[in-house]
Amino acid sequence: MGDLTPEPGTPEPGDQPGDHSVDHSGDQPERPPSRRERARAATIEEIKQTALGLMREHGTTDFRFSDIARLMGMTAPALYRYFADRDELLTALIVDAYDDLGRAVADARDQVPLDDPGGRFTAVAHSYRRWAREEPERFALILGLPVPGYHAPEEGPTTEAARRAMAQLKSLFYEASQAGVLRPPMLSDDGTIAGLLAEHHAGKMESPIDGPPVPPETFQAMLHCWASMHGFTSLDAYGHLDWMPDVLRDAVFESSIRMVAKVAGLPEPRPRDG
Amino acid sequence: MGDLTPEPGTPEPGDQPGDHSVDHSGDQPERPPSRRERARAATIEEIKQTALGLMREHGTTDFRFSDIARLMGMTAPALYRYFADRDELLTALIVDAYDDLGRAVADARDQVPLDDPGGRFTAVAHSYRRWAREEPERFALILGLPVPGYHAPEEGPTTEAARRAMAQLKSLFYEASQAGVLRPPMLSDDGTIAGLLAEHHAGKMESPIDGPPVPPETFQAMLHCWASMHGFTSLDAYGHLDWMPDVLRDAVFESSIRMVAKVAGLPEPRPRDG
DNA sequence: TAGAACTGTTATGCTTCATAACAAACACGA
DNA sequence: TCGTGTTTGTTATGAAGCATAACAGTTCTA
Missing domain, CATH: 1.10.357.10 (Tetracycline Repressor, domain 2)
Incomplete structure (x- = not known):
């Protein structure tokens, strides 16, 4: 499994502040993850779990962004900070x-x-x-x-x-x-x-x-x-x-x-x- | 297969003019189908075929009412005359x-x-x-x-x-x-x-x-x-x-x-x- | 031929996805 | 400690879909 990630924590020059890209690599970075990085990872996980919960609840592979947000006590546009779409x-x-x-x-x-x-x-x-x-x-x-x-x-x-x-x-x-x-x-x-x-x-x-x-x-x-x-x-x-x-x-x-x-x-x- | 249809062409008393119920029974009525009945059956068939075409085109089991209507040269609400939803x-x-x-x-x-x-x-x-x-x-x-x-x-x-x-x-x-x-x-x-x-x-x-x-x-x-x-x-x-x-x-x-x-x-x- | 039934239209409301613009919280170096 | 830039959230907005309502033209039939 390819360890080809550029260098965790070193953002690309072109990275905009609100960039959607998510680092899904599982390898541990040299520097321990910062408070924010851990919070972000936890939110990503919570989004995925909430989506799965909705899928299970309705018995389909479908879900609504707005429902995920509501269950998480957020507004829908906030999710776009974590997933582009x-x-x-x-x-x-x-x-x-x-x-x-x-x-x-x-x-x-x-x-x-x-x-x-x-x-x-x-x-x-x-x-x-x-x-x-x-x-x-x-x-x-x-x-x-x-x-x-x-x-x-x-x-x-x-x-x-x-x-x-x-x-x-x-x-x-x-x-x-x-x-x-x-x-x-x-x-x-x-x-x-x-x-x-x-x-x-x-x-x-x-x-x-x-x-x-x-x-x-x-x-x-x-x-x-x-x-x-x-x-x-x-x-x-x-x-x-x-x-x-x-x-x-x-x-x-x-x-x-x-x-x-x-x-x-x-x-x-x-x-x-x- | 149950031939339990009440009597084709004899609308129930409660039938509203724009009622959605569709007669899908395949048995031939005593009276030959009227011009309208044939047109209706043809439209129903066309709706289903158009829906299938859209499903095939997009490779999913999903479709949009508005797309069906557009392909048929109709407006979306017209479809509700044939299918309740x-x-x-x-x-x-x-x-x-x-x-x-x-x-x-x-x-x-x-x-x-x-x-x-x-x-x-x-x-x-x-x-x-x-x-x-x-x-x-x-x-x-x-x-x-x-x-x-x-x-x-x-x-x-x-x-x-x-x-x-x-x-x-x-x-x-x-x-x-x-x-x-x-x-x-x-x-x-x-x-x-x-x-x-x-x-x-x-x-x-x-x-x-x-x-x-x-x-x-x-x-x-x-x-x-x-x-x-x-x-x-x-x-x-x-x-x-x-x-x-x-x-x-x-x-x-x-x-x-x-x-x-x-x-x-x-x-x-x-x-x-x- | 007149009224009822049928089949279409436009107008409207609600919901969702998605983006834009803006505001608060946070991180961190001087 | 302060100030600046980043991150993460918000509200506002627009486009599109489902569905209903109100209305208009057409067709059937008595």
């Missing part, structure tokens, strides 16, 4: 959501030992679904149709964030592949996929999935896993399976996931306590 | 989308003989994906997060439309199940799913899926198929797989679908010309 706030929320989902998935995965890739995938799938069910609006924000009126910055931070998040799933398969514990997936390929992926790894195709390459059949298996768990998850998160009782949904998801893992060549998950 | 128009679009998707899926399915359920499912999956790729906004409209600000009518026509659409997938499995050509699915179940589905068929659970009941394991298999094809499809339709060349996406989808069908107990699709 709605799009900039949305971009920040999207990046956060990708990072948060990626972290949730990575945490769940890493609580299962490396030598149990079946269990690691099951953990990933469950955390993916749990995250989406808890935060359907943020899930829609990153993996649904773009929000009305939103125009993503070109080649921007959202793409990078997506790359990072998806890398968490890939690394699972990469490690399993490296460890040699993957059986050949049951998925068919007449050679098309392998051939195209060869080009991909030769750099002709720009994959948003970070990290070292995996064998074609592993890549195919990974996509199969992602698509399956994503399908159930998004139907579930958006309420299209609400006619099933929770226990039934859980059971169907569990059985589907285990089957998908088996098809993908992942070994049976080792029984775990908990 | 944005929600009513959205409801009509959602119902249309469900019906259209259901029809596309049914058409594709019925072009494959009844005794080739594997081929029928493959056809369904491909048409599902094709429809979603051609109409990502309508796909999001019905299977994504609700549109900002939209409040669906309670127990309303959208639920009914969803039921009808999903019944198309179910009937495939029902027919295969009846014909006895389904092998036992490879999906696991410790009894939870079968037990809960027994309650379901006893009427304790209200499934949105129309038609006669299918055996528990078939139901589970159907959901597995739906979730998998939906996952790939929605990732694809929303552009999250755009980094893959088309041929690769097609190949991966094809192999995933065939695998899912096999897991679900559907026989290998019979080779077809075309």
